[in-house]
Ligand SMILES: Nc1ncnc2c1ncn2[C@@H]1O[C@H](COP(=O)(O)OP(=O)(O)OP(=O)(O)O)[C@@H](O)[C@H]1O
């Protein structure tokens with residue numbers, strides 16, 4: 001019999017209990033069976049999540065298989081064109097990857113500095129009231145549907161940027177990336193703040209007792225102590241940016257474009273999948289199967305980030 | 321104001337370093353210190369004793385304005401005058417940071433920063449704007465020597481402070497407090513988390529330290545108070561019951577309440 | 588270091604403190620400014636959409652199907668679709684998520700299987716939504732043959748918010764003090780009785796918060812639903828129960844083609860004509876309003892919870 005995570009106890013078999021009324025024993029036994037069934041049901045619910053992961057990997061690998069039977073992996077990795085729907089088809093994923101990386105880069109340039117400053121401010125500077133208002137507000141900001149952010153990037157921010165920089169095309173990675181950055185701020189800020197607040201007060205008191213100011217305490221004591229949590233907040237931000245779809249599909253245009261210049265339009269892995277799904281390619285055609293290969297690439301990227309975040313958490317578990 | 325000297329009979333040349341005067345302190349609505357008065361003598365060890373919850377830590381933390389860190393805490397009357405410059409530490413116009421630069425603190429549980437041993441000690445100097453590497457090196461070394469830790473850590477200064485043993489960590493925290501040459505160091509039960517051997521070494525250290533600084537220490541251990549302190553104050557329920565020269569207070573307390581407490585007859 | 592008797596030393600210390608405090612102030616302003624970037628963006632976004640879209644919001648907008656003529660177009664099929672999809676999502680995700688959360692908190696032994704489940708759940712939470720769309724496309728649409736239906740969409744979103752609900756359930760349960768468990772076991776209750784009579788009732792508000800937040804997220808999800816091939820132009824409603832061609836049943840609608848609010852908005856946003864942009868703004872306003880209302884509700888429930896519960 002194994003111990004539960006929370007409680008050391010679990011219904012103990014009644015063998016050692018009094019052998020009193022046989023009726024009571026029988027009731028105990030049936031109760032035991034019922035408990036077992038319920039536990040099995042609950043276990044299957046928890047185990048279902050593993051099934052989901054397996055299913056994701058299975059579907060993506062199986063459907064990508066069809067794709068990679070036709071297109072050699074080397075073409076996929078090293079070709080510099082992505083034109084699966086043309087007669088002269090090319091399948092160079094780096095074209096989509098460049099869009100993903102460029103827009104994510106812009107987004108992170110916004111989200112990481114702002115998110116970190118907000119986290120430090122809320123955790124070390126702001127009063128109780130400010131924090132009580134700001135935290136739910138950040139949650140709201142993170143809860144706005146991304147399609148709405150996409151609309152905002154396309155119909156508000158791009159025209160605004162065009163006033164400053166008239167050559168900016170109507171679809172561009174810059175505006176999408178900037179809005180995506182705003183969208184990611186809450187994730188970075190809120191998780192970093194959680195990590196900082198988990199730093200025990202004793203450490204802060206130690207610093208203040210030496211005559212440190214708030215900023216000195218925040219930067220020299222609290223941030224280093226919370227660094228692994230902050231790092232995993234950044235990684236979550238990165239993996240959000242890489243996986244974000246609708247803002248890019250709406251505001252960045254969907255032409256594949258091998259570029260790292262954010263003022264150009266471009267397709268990302270995600271927006272390409274949307275584009276194909278919106279079209280009328282038949283399931284099983286090589287053009288259609290590209291989206292699974294693209295999806296597999298995306299999955300591997302986010303998986304790598306997740307693992308990195310997990311490893312960071314384990315490796316640099318805070319020692320207070 | 322005159323600097324009063326030799327106010328305590330029986331102790332040659334005791335000079336006042338600080339004077340707590342009718343201090344009232346509130347945690348929100350809770351009246352934690354009630355018109356507390358006591359003197360602190362220069363280059364002496366003064367200990368605060370009393371049952372749990374009587375306000376020892378509260379009084380100690382007034383000295384470097386730690387209470388200012390939390391909303392709702394209130395100094396409600398009286399003050400703590402620091403000599404020789406005769407400033408009331410608790411006056412609103414006095415900057416708590418300046419106070420903390422003059423009066424440092426060592427806590428109950430060792431709380432080294434998640435930094436190297438060297439950086440832990442250098443911290444209080446960096447906070448004071450010191451950047452010169454040689455000067456830092458010198459000051460860190462002498463602080464570690466002052467805390468009787470140098471010989472144990474001189475070849476592992478780059479290691480994390482948290483890797484040290486509990487007693488070593490506490491001495492690291494003492495070095496940290498010592499590095500900036502404060503006028504007073506406050507100790508809040510510095511040995512309660514340590515084993516007897518580590519405790520003995522810290523006690524020895526505190527006695528040595530009074531060459532350099534004035535010491536105010538909270539302790540639960542009456543033998544400890546008797547061993548290391550020159551003066552002792554007994555507090556009860558937020559009030560100062562009795563203050564005196566340690567030997568006299570332990571041998572011949574003036575008040576019945578004090579006697580009950582130190583003889584263990586206290587409920 | 589501070590020689591109190593020496594006014595020069597005091598002055599030097601004060602200068603250092605003053606400089607450090609200027610940085611403090613500077614940073615505090617920077618923090619407020621950064622928060623303001625968020626507040627400002629959100630306000631501009633919301634106002635811009637409101638100014639464009641609100642004049643378009645009349646009863647007709649809610650009771651009309653999409654149309655080739657922007658002025659006649661409405662969101663009837665979209666909001667009905669959203670409601671139905673959300674219904675399927677909630678029915679699938681809530682029992683599954685709560686059960687998984689209860690298992691992990693109350694039953695799970697400390698072993699490698701539990702470890703794998705836990706790592707797996709946090710990993711699932713980090714997988715982009717569009718990947719769930721691809722999973723659903725392969726699994727629900729083609730393998731199970733559910734087609735591009737309300738059922739497929741609802742189940743997809745259910746998988747997507749499953750981690751949210753599991754995590755919320757676990758946190759709500761963890762907030763219950765150990766003494767309650769012990770009290771229940773001391774009365775001779777079995778694990779399941781403890782869960783049913785104590786754990787679930789006491790954690791229900793916390794779980795509810797998580798469910799609402801999860802649903803608010805699901806309502807705005809666009810990418811996975813586009814991926815399973817939801818149509819963007821639907822000028823009819825799913826058949827009501829028992830009203831389709833015989834043999835008509837209660838659940839015929841779950842296999843109906845559909846559209847949802849965010850997809851309708853996407854469709855209108857991608858049109859170049861200004862009149863459709865106005866429709867997009869109006870749909871976006873409704874959408875944001877719905878998510879804000881749900882998030883607001885969650886915040887309120889959590890607030891009440893914190894206020895009312897005293898262990
Ligand atoms: N932050 C606080 N808010 C409210 N009341 C407090 C706070 N800190 C302490 N108190 C109360 O003030 C009184 C004095 O507390 P203090 O910590 O000074 O006691 P102490 O003498 O140091 O006790 P101990 O020996 O247990 O450390 C106690 O009654 C305590 O409950």
Ligand SMILES: [Mg+2]
Pocket residue numbers: 376377378508538
């Ligand atoms: Mg205390």
